[in-house]
Amino acid sequence: MKPGRTIIGLDLGGSSIKAGLFPVENSAPTRTLILATPAHEGCESLMDALIAAVGALCPEGLSDVAAIGIGTPGLVDDNGLVHGPAVNLSAWQGTSLSASVSERLGVPCVAGNDGSFAALAEARDRGVRELLFVSWGTGIGGGIVCDGRLVTGNRGMAGEIGHVCVDPSGPLCGCGQRGCLERFTGAPELVAAYRARGGTAVPEGADGALFPELAARHQSGDPIAEAVMEAAAGMIARVVGATMSILAPEVVVIGGGVPEAIPQLPDLVARALTQCSFPYLLENCRVESARLGNRAGMAGAAEAARNLSERRS
Ligand SMILES: [Zn+2]
Structure with a gap:
């Protein structure tokens, strides 16, 4: 045949x-x-x-x-x-x-x-062999390409950076752990954080569905929306910085619905990384938006x- x-x-x-x-x-x-x-x-x-x-x-x-x-x-x-x-x-x-x-x-x-397959596609599109992909949407996922190959890990769990614990006393996550990155930076949590900081009234409804409204307010210069997103970018950066120390990627790609709505976010993450990553690693690593959407x-x-x-x- x-x-x-x-x-x-x-x-x-x-x-x-x-x-x-x-x-x-x-x-x-x-x-x-x-x-x-x-x-x-x-x-x-x-x-x-x-x-x-x-x-x-x-x-x-x-x-x-x-x-x-x-x-x-x-x-x-x-x-x-x-x-x-x-x-x-x-x-x-x-x-x-x-x-x-x-x-x-x-x-x-x-x-x-x-998320892993998206990492593979973004690596092929750039012709790079070492890439960390962060999928930032309702939840936080990711994928790892090392030496040109997708890293899947035991039970396919490699790259689940949304479930890195950032606060052991934080809110319970669906994975069974407390204080996962996702519970602070997922789209519904960003809307909840905006409400909690006293942001201008947002319409009634599920927090996840209201993220586009928060993104629009951010883009029009709402200072509380800007503070919420800056804090979230900082949290993402701390986990990415730690992961960079382990994997030493050539490129960190930030994709998903949240940065699609707020295109400045990869730059905010890159700026925050200057405070929480190994400088020699960071100067040899690019932080970019996803290309393939x-x-x-x-x-x-x-x-x-x-x-x-x-x-x-
Ligand atoms: Zn979790």
Whole structure:
């Protein structure tokens, strides 16, 4: 059988599935589509939606597809087994995602955490081999590329910098620990901090959904919003600075919905890092905004599939 000339990247999010068809030899997709995620309909429906996305992407069949990569929130080990509960996607827990999709479609498949796959895509886009990715949104995730390879760690947990403890007496986190970075800097916590500091009344509603309002106030110069974001950038920087001492990255990439809404944040983190990182490391490390935006998960899933097909050939 001749080797496949295309690969597929799937990014399974809580609200949408992003799918892309890529040539094996480069990272520009030739076809993309977005489908709604049936988040609350159980594992079978999620699986059917993934299969439907692949079918819509390749109406001519899968004979030319070398491999499929799937990124998903939650903890995904090297066997593609989903361990941790993922927001909106708890039906996945205990599922071997890569084995299930591979069995249904007859194509080799690799699954991984979406933050890790985003790190892989941002590293490939820059041509760097040492990269730390921070995904700053409702929660805080991340990914690590060392020596050009994605670091997944035991049970796929490497890069979970949102669950670094910054205050042992802080609020309880969903992971079971107290005072995680995420409990101070996630989008809902930023809105709560703005309210607690006496920020001008924000509309009633869930704090997470109100983050765009906080971002707009920050961009129009609201001093309390600016103070909240500066403090949050400082906390992110302290954890990034500690991580830099361990990994010595060439680039730290700050991505996710929060810096997309407030593009100055990577610079604020970089400035804060001058107070809390090894100067020799920092002078050889760039702090940058994500380049791939919400396409990073899909592009990284494709990159992981590309690596899988290279290992198999
Ligand atoms: Zn936690």
